[in-house]
Amino acid sequence: MIGVLVTFSQTEKFDRSTVAKIADDLRGPFEGMAGLRFKSFMLDEDGMQARNFYVWDDEEKGRSFFTEELVDKVAGIYGAPPKIEYLDIVGFVDNSGT
Template identity: 50%
Template sequence: MIGVTVTFSYPSGFDRSRIVDVAGNARGMFEGMPGVRFKFFTFSEKHQQAVNFYVWESKEEAEQFFSPELIERVTGLYGAAPSIEFVEIAEIVDNSKN
């Protein structure tokens, strides 16, 4: 499995409501999406960032998803260009089924 951190940083102009709206509108796109195990929409007003974290079944699926077209689209939605980092996942603890 592969994790992907997508960070949108706002030196000025952080807009909490915009970030929450983007997340609410995008959620349905990821429900049931092949290859995506988890997606988390997060933000930090303190750090003026929106940070999305994905867990993908494979690196190939993740890399294919983050196309130049997608990056351009989310830059428009969030109002900031993202930085994208791929990390390997050693293990997952999921207590939601308990």
């Protein structure tokens, strides 16, 4: 299992409603995506960074998803280039089924 944290930073605050609309518009392709266990769209407390967090069942799928083409596309959507961090998930708690 691998986690991927994608961070978009800019000098002005992200508009919360804009980020919420991006999340709503883009959620469809991720629903039922093979290998993707979890994805969240987030905004940090001061609104300066938008973050997306992914949990992939397979490291290869997680890494191969972030092509140069995709990175360019999301940079245009968010108005800022993403910083992509790959994280080794060593433990996971999922309470969604309870």
